[in-house]
Amino acid sequence: MSGPDDVSGTPPRVVVVEDRRSMREMLTKTLTLEGFEVVAAATVADGRAKLAGGADAVVADLRLPDGTGLDILDAACALSPAPPVVLMTAYGSVDVAVEAMRRGATDFLCKPFDTVALVERLRALTRGNDGGGSDDGVVAVSTAMREVVARARQAAMSEVPVLLTGESGTGKEVVARLIHAASPRAAAPFVAVNCAALPAHLVESELFGHVRGAFTGAERDRVGLIREAAGGTLFLDELTEMATELQSKLLRVLQEGQVTPVGSSRSVAVDVRYVAATNRDLEAAIAAGELREDLFYRLAVVVLRLPPLRERPEDILPLAGRFLAQAGEARPAPELTEAARQALLTYPWRGNVRELKNCIERATLFHHGETIDAADLDLAPVAPFPVASSSETARSSETAPATTLAEAGQRAARETERRLILETLHRQRWNKRAAARALGVSYKTLFNKLRDLDIPKQPPRQVT
Ligand SMILES: Nc1ncnc2c1ncn2[C@@H]1O[C@H](COP(=O)(O)OP(=O)(O)OP(=O)(O)O)[C@@H](O)[C@H]1O
Ligand SMILES: [Mg+2]
Known part of the structure; x- marks a missing residue:
């Protein structure tokens, strides 16, 4: 992972959009000295053009001769991945700041500001952006997803736990990785543990570790996943699948910052950032006793809900484009016909982004000719209500x-x-x-x- 401190990597590219020449030159000079590659623009139009060349971060003035910093923000948010945007203004008003944050701005600075603070902020925001990291490629075009990404980036800067909810396939793991990659912990490990994919009797020692002889088969000490994530991020996927006794043990780790390996009487301090995910409805999971309320409150400092794909149709075609490009790899990606686009836009995507990805991958393998047509997508006809069995379907919805x-x-x-x-x-x-x-x-x-x-x-x- 490269950053301004890492001489081996390419410097992070910052696009600065500021109409006042003295300010623009001062920022260019300061940021260049601090190890950033600076591309400066004086207008919205020029800023857009510069953004097209890519950016790891954007600093924009709110008042510009041909528009506002919000126009720059929109242009930046349309990029994939969207770079963090810091807006500056001398006319700071809470309303504008709130609107800017709502639209995805990462930060808002009131002039005059401390350039040291700006440099620090940009360092933190661009750390880990080496242009090819696994955090790249979160497609977020819809307002709803842009908000999620903006809030994820914001949360990334702090140490607070984040709880991700959303139907299966909506991108919870993608966002968990983004949080890690955008955080100051990016260089340390990201450890993902799927609580549903671990047999119950193994979860405890997998997570907390064990000492030699703790149980039959424990031939040597094991540090456990929590400690493997030391300095980094632990992603607890499908949290509600974890047994409730273990949830209370986990809660203690979160509260005390210490783990006690199975079979040991001594606890070990551990520094980990927690991100958890569930595709269950949180209230229902708590009511059903599958998620401990105290653990929920501890983890849910920031809750990000990933909207189902059908609630954000603006993301469908950009996602499809991304998956086409990925599936094609060396060859030029086949194009979608208009009928195919329409089919993608109207399909309900109950399996969300994962289903879309599978659909596109299948189509790139089996399509006929130069383009992908609606028929190549092989989308199942949509059932009007859940189909249980053939005898059930014969009955009415009553x-x-x-x-x-x-x-x-x-x-x-x-x-x-x-x-x-x-x-x-x-x-x-x-x-x-x-x-x-x-x-x-x-x-x-x-x-x-x-x-x-x-x-x-x-x-x-x-x-x-
Ligand atoms: N916004 C996005 N941009 C690009 N790819 C995405 C996006 N959202 C999801 N994907 C892709 O869709 C697939 C499913 O995403 P992911 O595994 O993050 O979903 P999930 O919410 O964790 O699902 P589950 O609850 O089933 O574990 C992955 O291949 C992921 O790369
Ligand atoms: Mg997942």
């Missing part, structure tokens, strides 16, 4: 309780199947061929199951 019952049964079966596969994968150390053999199914069937049951293809613990 029989809602029966559908719910059938659904509940299906869900239970699904859950059992999911657990069986997870246990097997874990036993086989995530070797999928071995797991398929152990389960007595083909490799391909196992893959389909993983997809259908929403089981990650990677082991639950990933250290990056």
Whole structure:
């Protein structure tokens, strides 16, 4: 990860938009001396042009001859990834500042301001921006997503825990990684632990570590994932799947900043930033006793809700464009026909961004000719209400309780199947061929199951 302090990397590029020449030159000189690459502009039009060349951060005056800093902010937010924007004004009013923050500005400075503070701020905001990091590529065009990204970047600068909610596939992990990458901890590890993909009896020692001899099979000490994330960020995915006794143990770690490995009587201090995620409705999860209320309050200092894709259609085509470019890699990406675009825009995307990504990947493999047409997308016709079984579909929507019952049964079966596969994968150390053999199914069937049951293809613990 590069930053101004890292002589080996390219300097972060800051676009400065300021009409007053003395101020523009002062900023250019100061920031250049501090190790930034500065590109200066005096107007909105010129600023837009300079932004097109890319930016790691933007500093813009609010009052500009041909518009306002908010125009620059909008142009910056349309970039992907959107660079942080710091607005400056001599006419600071709370209203404008609030509006600017609401529209995605990262910071708002009132002139005259301390340039040292600005430099510090820019350092922090651009740290980890090496142009190819894994934080790149969060597509956020809709106002709703831009707000999420802006708030995520803001939260990244502090140490506070963040709780991410949203339906499956809405981008919770993407945002968790963004928070880490935009934080001062970016150079330290990001450790993701999927609480649903760990067999219950292993969660405790996986998280907290254990000492040799703590239980049968514990042949040596293990530091555990919390300590592996030391200095960095621990991402607790599917938090509500964690047993409630463990949740209270986790709460103690959060409160005390200390972990006690299984089998040990001594606690160890640990410095970790926590980001948690769940696709469950928080109130329902708390009411059902799946999420401890005290842990919730501790983690939910900042709650970011990822809106379902159907609530932000503006993101659909930009996301599709991104996935097309990624899937095409070396070859030029095929284009979508107008009919295909319309189909993408009207489809309900119950599986959210993940479903869109799968759809585009499938289409790039199987399309005919130069373009991707609606038929190549192979979108299933939309069912008007949940389909339980063929006998259920024959009935009318008035029989809602029966559908719910059938659904509940299906869900239970699904859950059992999911657990069986997870246990097997874990036993086989995530070797999928071995797991398929152990389960007595083909490799391909196992893959389909993983997809259908929403089981990650990677082991639950990933250290990056
Ligand atoms: N805004 C986005 N820009 C680019 N890619 C995205 C965005 N949101 C999601 N994706 C992609 O969509 C897929 C699903 O996202 P992610 O894994 O973050 O979802 P999730 O909310 O964690 O889902 P789940 O609850 O099922 O774990 C990933 O491949 C991710 O890269
Ligand atoms: Mg996830």
